[in-house]
């Protein structure tokens with residue numbers, strides 16, 4: 583048995599509408615992931631349309647991974663899905679990624695950002711924008727590449743979070759090393 587819902591989301595580039603069929607029984611929380619990914623991609627398409635209409639050029643291109651040095655907001659279902667994705671990879675690949683994730687965590691601990699990120703993630707209410715903005719800025723200032731970034735390409739492209747599907751840039755591409 584499924585029940586159909588109409589979903590409407592307001593994005594900076596316009597309104598996104600979609601219909602989803604939700605099973606009425608119990609389903610794993612990660613079942614929401616295909617929908618969040620699809621919405622992320624549709625939001626990006628709306629953004630492309632708006633940029634094109636206003637005469638802007640999208641400067642995103644393969645090999646430019648400036649966005650992959652920013653904090654990526656991840657919902658809990660996405661975090662579980664990503665963990666499972668990494669968990670089913672061949673052992674060599676998995677070990678490499680887990681080592682890189684662990685190195686990134688160590689770096690964040692050294693920089694004093696780990697506890698701030700943890701507190702924000704575990705808070706029962708969402709932290710105020712100013713607080714998140716300050717963590718965001720400190721993180722981006724470190725230019726830490728995402729642990730999944732390899733040779734400036736996303737190595738988990740098919741499984742990347744919804745937020746990574748939304749980002750588009752219209753300013754000139756600048757490479758950070």
Ligand code: SF4
Nearest residue numbers: 650728730731736746
């Ligand atoms: S998951 Fe992929 S697209 Fe997202 S920040 Fe990491 S490398 Fe970039």
